[in-house]
Amino acid sequence: MEPTQYLVIADHTSEFPEPITFARGAPLVVGEAYAGPEGWDSWLFCETPGQKGGWVPAQVIDLTGDGTGIAREDYTARELTVKRGDRLVGGRQLNGWVWCERPGSAASGWVPIANLAHAPG
Numbered sequence: 001m002e003p004t005q006y007l008v009i010a011d012h013t014s015e016f017p018e019p020i021t022f023a024r025g026a027p028l029v030v031g032e033a034y035a036g037p038e039g040w041d042s043w044l045f046c047e048t049p050g051q052k053g054g055w056v057p058a059q060v061i062d063l064t065g066d067g068t069g070i071a072r073e074d075y076t077a078r079e080l081t082v083k084r085g086d087r088l089v090g091g092r093q094l095n096g097w098v099w100c101e102r103p104g105s106a107a108s109g110w111v112p113i114a115n116l117a118h119a120p121g
Contacts, residue, residue, distance in 0.1 A: 005119040006100065008086040012115045014079035020046060020054030021076040028061060028069040038112070040096040057094040080109030087119055 022028070026048050034043035034055060042058040046069070054077040061069040080100055082088065088100040088111065098116060101108040 004090045006088045006090045006116040007119040008082045008084055008115060009117045010115040011084055012082050012111055014081045016079060018052050019077035020051050022048045022071050024071050024073050026071040028071060030067050030069045042095045059094060078109040080107060080111050082111055
């Protein structure tokens with residue numbers, strides 16, 4: 001997938017300083033589905049040993065039944081704190097969020113797509 005240039009049109013501040021992070025094959029306890037006004041479908045609250053719980057896109061989970069699952073891939077729920085006017089490079093999109101990187105920095109994380117606009121050239 002070709003990276004996309006974005007301009008931040010609304011601030012976003014991460015509220016999760018310790019995001020859930022796991023490797024492919026990690027066991028997951030799968031809880032409630034997200035049901036907020038934003039329309040972010042297919043996010044499930046998960047826990048894995050040694051981590052605080054967090055929101056995980058359903059696409060990265062193989063549900064095994066009885067409220068459990070296995071991670072299909074490596075994943076982190078890290079969000080990127082951004083300010084209006086920031087320029088970002090975006091990649092994967094999942095359920096209303098985009099994985100973004102800040103050019104010239106090691107900073108990366110998920111940003112709501114509603115806070116972004118395609119940046120001109």
